[in-house]
Amino acid sequence: xxxxxxxxxxxxxxxLAAALRLAAKGFDVxxxxxxTEPGGKLAxxxxxxxxxxxxxxxxxxxxxxxxxxxxFGKNMQDYMQVIELPMTCNYFFPDGSNIRAWSxxxxxxxxxxxxxxxxxxVEQYLEKQAFLYSNTADFFLFNSIHKPSTYVGEAxxxxxxxxxxxxxxxxxxxxxxxxxxxxxxVQLFDRYATYNGSDPYRAPATLNMIAHLEHNTGAxxxxxxxxxIMSALMKLAHEVGxxxxxxxxVTGLVTSGRQVTGVRTGDCVYPASVVVNSxxxxxxxxxxxxxxxxxxxxxxxxxxxxxxxxxxxxKLQSDLDVHNILFSSDYKxxxxxxxxTKTFANDLTLYIFITKKVVPEDAPNxxxxxxxxxxxxxxxxxxxxxxxxxxxxxxxxxxKSVLGVEIDNFIENERILTxxxxxxxxxxxxxxxxxxxxxxxxxxxxxxxxFSRKYRNLFFTGGSVHPGGGIPLCLASAKIVDEMxx
Ligand SMILES: Cc1cc2nc3c(=O)[nH]c(=O)nc-3n(C[C@H](O)[C@H](O)[C@H](O)COP(=O)(O)OP(=O)(O)OC[C@H]3O[C@@H](n4cnc5c(N)ncnc54)[C@H](O)[C@@H]3O)c2cc1C
Numbered sequence: 433x434x435x436x437x438x439x440x441x442x443x444x445x446x447x448l449a450a451a452l453r454l455a456a457k458g459f460d461v462x463x464x465x466x467x468t469e470p471g472g473k474l475a476x477x478x479x480x481x482x483x484x485x486x487x488x489x490x491x492x493x494x495x496x497x498x499x500x501x502x503x504f505g506k507n508m509q510d511y512m513q514v515i516e517l518p519m520t521c522n523y524f525f526p527d528g529s530n531i532r533a534w535s536x537x538x539x540x541x542x543x544x545x546x547x548x549x550x551x552x553x554v555e556q557y558l559e560k561q562a563f564l565y566s567n568t569a570d571f572f573l574f575n576s577i578h579k580p581s582t583y584v585g586e587a588x589x590x591x592x593x594x595x596x597x598x599x600x601x602x603x604x605x606x607x608x609x610x611x612x613x614x615x616x617x618v619q620l621f622d623r624y625a626t627y628n629g630s631d632p633y634r635a636p637a638t639l640n641m642i643a644h645l646e647h648n649t650g651a652x653x654x655x656x657x658x659x660x661i662m663s664a665l666m667k668l669a670h671e672v673g674x675x676x677x678x679x680x681x682v683t684g685l686v687t688s689g690r691q692v693t694g695v696r697t698g699d700c701v702y703p704a705s706v707v708v709n710s711x712x713x714x715x716x717x718x719x720x721x722x723x724x725x726x727x728x729x730x731x732x733x734x735x736x737x738x739x740x741x742x743x744x745x746x747k748l749q750s751d752l753d754v755h756n757i758l759f760s761s762d763y764k765x766x767x768x769x770x771x772x773t774k775t776f777a778n779d780l781t782l783y784i785f786i787t788k789k790v791v792p793e794d795a796p797n798x799x800x801x802x803x804x805x806x807x808x809x810x811x812x813x814x815x816x817x818x819x820x821x822x823x824x825x826x827x828x829x830x831x832k833s834v835l836g837v838e839i840d841n842f843i844e845n846e847r848i849l850t851x852x853x854x855x856x857x858x859x860x861x862x863x864x865x866x867x868x869x870x871x872x873x874x875x876x877x878x879x880x881x882x883f884s885r886k887y888r889n890l891f892f893t894g895g896s897v898h899p900g901g902g903i904p905l906c907l908a909s910a911k912i913v914d915e916m917x918x
Contacts, residue, residue, distance in 0.1 A: 435705060436457070436458055436459040436460060436705055436706075437459065437460045437462075437703060437704050437705050437706070438451070438454040438459040438460070438461045438462070438704060438705070438706045438707070438708065439461075439462055439464065439682075439694070439695045439702055439704040439706075439707050439708075440454070440461060440462070440463045440464065440707075440708045440710060441464050441682045441695065441707070441708070441709045441710060441711055441716075441720065442463075442464070442465060442472065442709070442710035442711040442894065443463050443464075443465035443467075443469075443470035443471070443472065443676060443678075444470075444471065444472025444473060444474065444710055444858070444894060444895075444906070445471075445472070445474050445661070445662070445665075445894075445903055445906045445907065446710040446893040446894030446895060446906035446907075446909055446910060447463055447465075447472075447708070447710030447893065447894065448463070448470065448662070448665050448666070448669060449500060449665075449893065449906065449907050449909075449910035449911075450708045450710060450891075450893045450909075450910040450913055450914070451463050451669060451674045451708075452500045452503065452504075452665065452668065452669055452672070452674065452910075453500070453503065453910055453911070453913070453914040454706065454708070454914070454917065455669070455672045455673060455674050456503040456504060456672070457914070457917065459705075459706065460673075461673075461674045461675065462674075462675040462676075462677060462702060463669075463674060463675070463676045463677070464677050464680050464681070464682045464695065464697060464702075465676065465677065465678050465679075465680065466679070466680065466681030466682075466859070467678065467679070467857075468678050468679055469678065470662060470666055470676065470678075471659065471662045472858050473486075473487040473488065473854070473858050473860070473865070473895075474487055474488055474658065474659065474661065474662050474903070475487055475659065475662075475857075476657065476658070476659035477743075477847070479743075479745065479845055479847065480745060480844065480845050481745075481795070481796040481799075482745040482794065482795050482796070482799070482801045482845065483657065483787070483791075483793070483794045483795075483801065484743045484787075484794075484801055484803055484847075485657050485658040485659055485785075485787060485803065486741075486743075486849065487658075487865075488658050488902075488903055489658060489755070489783075489785040489803065490627070490646075490651075490755070491514075491651075491652045491653055491654065491658065491661070491903065492645040492646060492649070492651075492652065492902075492903075492904050493645065493649070493904040493907075494514050494652045496904050496907040496908065496911070497512075497661060497664075497665070497907065499907075499911075500665060500668065500907075501668060504668065504671075504672055506668065508664070511664035511665075511667055511668060512654050512655070512656070512660045512661065512663070512664035513654070513655035513656075514652050514653070514654055514655065515652070515653055515654075515655050515790065516535060516650050516651065516652055516653075517535060517650075517651040517652065517653050517754055517755075517790070518534060518535055518536075519532055519533060519534055519535060519651070519753050519754070519755075520533045520534070520535055520646045520647065520651035520755065521533045521646075521651075521753070521755040521756065521757055522752060522753040522755065522756045522757070523616075523620055523756075523757050523759065524756070524757065524758045524759065524834050524835075525616045525619065525759050526759055526760065526761035527616070529547060529616060531543055531544065531547050531616065531620065532753075533620070533646075533647070535646075535650050535651050537558070537647060537648060540554075540647065541554060541555055544617070547616070548615075549612070549615045549616070549617050550612065550613075550615070550617075553611055553612060553617075554612075554617065557611055557612075557621070557640075557643075558643065558644065558647050558648055560597065561640060561641045561643055561644035561647075561648070562644050562648050563594065563597070564594050564597055564598065564638070564641050564644070565641050565644045565645070567590050567591055567593050567594035568590075568591040568594050568598070568641075570586070570587035570590060570591070571587040571588055571590065571591035572591070572876060572899060573899045573904075573905065573908045574587070574899075574908055574911060574912065575587045575912060576881060576882055576883070576898065576912050576916070577876065577877060577898060577899075578881035578882075578883070578898065598638050599636065599637035599638055599640070600636045600637070600638055600873045601636070601873065602636070602637040603632065603633055603634055603635060603636065603637060604621075604622055604624070604625050604632040604633075604635050604636070604637050604639055604640050605618070605622050605632045605633045606637065607637035607640060608621045608622055608632070608637075608640065616759075619759050619763055621640060621643055622763060623757065623781075624639065624640065624642040624643045625639060625642075626737070626807055627642050627902060628642070628736060628866045628869075628870050628900055628901055628902060628905075629735075629736025629737040629738075629807075629864060629865050629866040629869060629870075629901065630736065630737075630869050630870045630871050631737075631767040631770065631771050631869070631871050632763075632767070633764060633767055634767075634771075634871040634872070635869075635870055635871050635875075636870075636872070636873050636875075639870060645904075651755075653754065653790055655790070655791070656791055657787050657791050657794060658787075661903070677697075680697050681697065682695050682696065682697055682711075682720055683696050683697055683698055683719070683720070684696040684720060684721070685707065685720060685721050685890070686701055687887060690886065690887055690888050691887060691888060691889055692704065692707045692887045692889055692890045695707060704889075705889060706889045706891070706917060707889065707890050707891070708890075708891045708892070708893055708913060709890070709891070709892050709893075709894075710892070710893045710894040710906075711859055711894070712858075712859055712860050712861055712867070712894075712896045713730060713867070713880045713892060713894075713896040713897050714727060714730040714731055714861045714896065715859055715861060716892075717730065721890075730868075730880070731861070733868045733869075733878065734771070734868065734869045734871060735810045735861060735862050735864035735867070735868060735869060736810075736864045736865055736866035736867060736868065736869045736870070736901065737770045737771070737807045737808065737809065737810065737864065737865065737869075738807075738808045738809065738810050738811065738851035738854055738862070738863040738864055738865055739805050739806070739807060739808050739849070739851070739854065739865060740776075740805070740806050740808040740819075740820065740823055740848070740849070740850055740851070741803060741804065741805045741848070741849040742802075742803075742804040742805075742824065742827065742846060742847075742848055743801070743802070743803055743804075743846065743847040743848070743849070744801075744802040744804060744839070744843045744844075744845070744846055745795065745799060745801060745802075745843070745844045745845040745846075746799060746800050746801075746802050746839065746842040746843055746844065747798065747799050747842050747844050748798075748799070748800065748837070748842045749798060749799075749800065750786070750800060750835070750837070752784060752786055752789075752835075753786075753789060754785065754786060754787065754789045754790055755783070755784075755785055756783070756784040756785075756786075757781065757782070757783055757784075758781065758782040758784070758830055758831070758834045758835075759781050760777065760779040760780055760781045760830075761779050762777065762779055763781065765777040765778075765779075766779075766780065766781060766807065769809065770807055770808070770809050771809070771869070771871070773809075774809035774810070774812050774814065775809065775814065775819065776806070776808070776809075776819060776822060776823045776826070778826065779826065779830070780806045780823065780826050780827060780830060781806065781807070782804055782805070782806060782827055782830055782831070783804070783805045783806070784802055784803070784804050784805075785802075785803040785805070786800050786801060786802055786803070787801060787803075788800045788801050799844070802839075804827060804831075806823060806827065808823075808850070808851050808863075809851070810851060810861075810862035810863055810864050811850075811851040811852045811854075811855050811862045811863040812862065816850045816851075816852050819850075820848060820850060828840055850863070851863030851864075860895075860896070861896075865895075865901060866895055866900060866901025866902060867879070867895050867896030867897070867900065867901050868896070870900065876898075876899070876900075879896075879897055879898040879899070879900060880892060880896070880897040880898065881897070881898055882897055882898055882909055882912045882913050882916065883913075883916055891913040891916060891917065892909070892913070893906065893909040893910045893913050894906050894909060897909060898912070899912075
């Protein structure tokens with residue numbers, strides 16, 4: 433066997449980033465993917481002249497994608513154009529007011545001021561999040577917090593400077609309420625908890641830092657839609673010789689002492705000097721490297737929320753932006769539904785994402801592609817037909833009451849994605865979007881490490897391990913693994 437042979441399990445963004453990084457290190461890389469195509473949660477589909485991004489819609493830290501091209505001396509712009517959106521999100525509040533969150537920080541502050549809210553409080557808040565991010569991101573996101581060397585190294589030392597401001601014992605909501613009083617800004621900033629599928633009433637206030645990424649570093653979008661990220665990376669991967677085996681699920685690992693020597697797909701064994709798993713970590717310990725106690729331990733931990741999405745081809749031209757939020761009147765009840773009763777609240781917050789606003793070919797002339805998402809509980813065997821029917825009525829009513837549009841009159845075609853579908857499509861336990869939830873102070877430390885304590889050449893990337901879910905964090909996990917493989 434050649435010395436540097438890497439097998440990557442799963443062709444989602446986490447697996448693909450790991451494949452590219454190892455190829456850049458001179459490994460002979462094969463990616464095993466049980467589905468017919470790459471992408472995992474980052475997928476797309478077309479229907480009757482409409483194109484829809486199926487999963488992720490928000491793109492932060494594009495520099496992490498760019499790094500993958502730079503590794504091979506290539507220019508990302510030759511593979512995908514990334515544009516800066518003038519507005520991060522268009523927010524509609526239950527009291528009938530509207531705040532447009534402009535990407536330009538000063539323009540956003542003007543908007544806040546015009547809405548009657550406290551401009552200075554927002555300015556200070558965002559400065560604080562910028563300070564926290566710049567001092568702690570290296571520690572929490574770009575290094576392994578499961579290695580003692582991180583604590584004594586530069587990243588650990590730097591993060592000490594911000595320790596007193598980290599707010600680990602307050603919840604996001606409590607901190608936001610203290611900062612903004614009764615203003616709509618509380619709901620606006622609480623919403624960032626959903627960027628990793630958490631509950632702002634329980635998640636540590638440290639996570640308020642997520643707002644920094646959109647408000648201080650800009651809102652980005654691939655010029656041909658979110659799937660453009662996957663297409664560009666796949667093109668690069670093919671050019672640099674990464675091999676892909678689709679319809680090829682990994683069924684086990686071959687081990688010898690403290691080494692993994694290969695991966696098994698049914699009757700075939702593929703030798704490997706390094707294995708990187710990028711599938712859901714809980715199922716990995718059930719299906720690929722069976723370990724009952726580990727599996728049970730991971731199953732017990734609370735999962736992140738899931739999503740219910742209506743993909744609607746609509747024959748209308750709206751005044752909406754790319755990203756739009758129609759807030760519910762009882763945010764707390766929604767999160768209680770998501771994490772306690774595992775059902776939908778009566779009044780729902782809607783997220784409407786329309787790529788047609790920047791990608792004209794994504795819908796026919798005079799039409800738009802509406803991706804209407806509500807946060808959903810994980811799949812614990814609910815009657816989804818019943819839940820979807822109830823939620824759909826609430827969604828249609830909300831659109832009518834906030835936008836004044838009888839949307840049912842304009843829908844030309846519809847596809848629905850439930851938590852159960854997400855689980856089946858991507859092998860994510862209970863359809864959770866971001867692995868385990870980040871609702872506790874210790875959640876970051878309890879995530880599975882990027883390495884195996886038992887096997888020296890087994891590593892982990894993707895949204896269910898450190899540092900967490902979402903495209904940037906999956907890319908960060910591959911970066912951490914890259915640095916561990918000498
Ligand atoms: C509806 C939705 C909205 C989201 N919104 C955002 C957003 O706006 N911004 C953001 O940054 N993130 C968002 N996310 C989260 C983001 O999509 C994920 O964190 C990220 O794509 C996960 O990538 P991954 O590589 O870890 O896993 P996945 O994308 O789940 O890929 C895992 C792959 O492994 C394959 N696999 C499973 N088992 C095996 C096996 N035994 N052998 C071989 N292959 C196997 C699966 O088929 C799959 O292709 C969203 C996700 C969803 C579903």
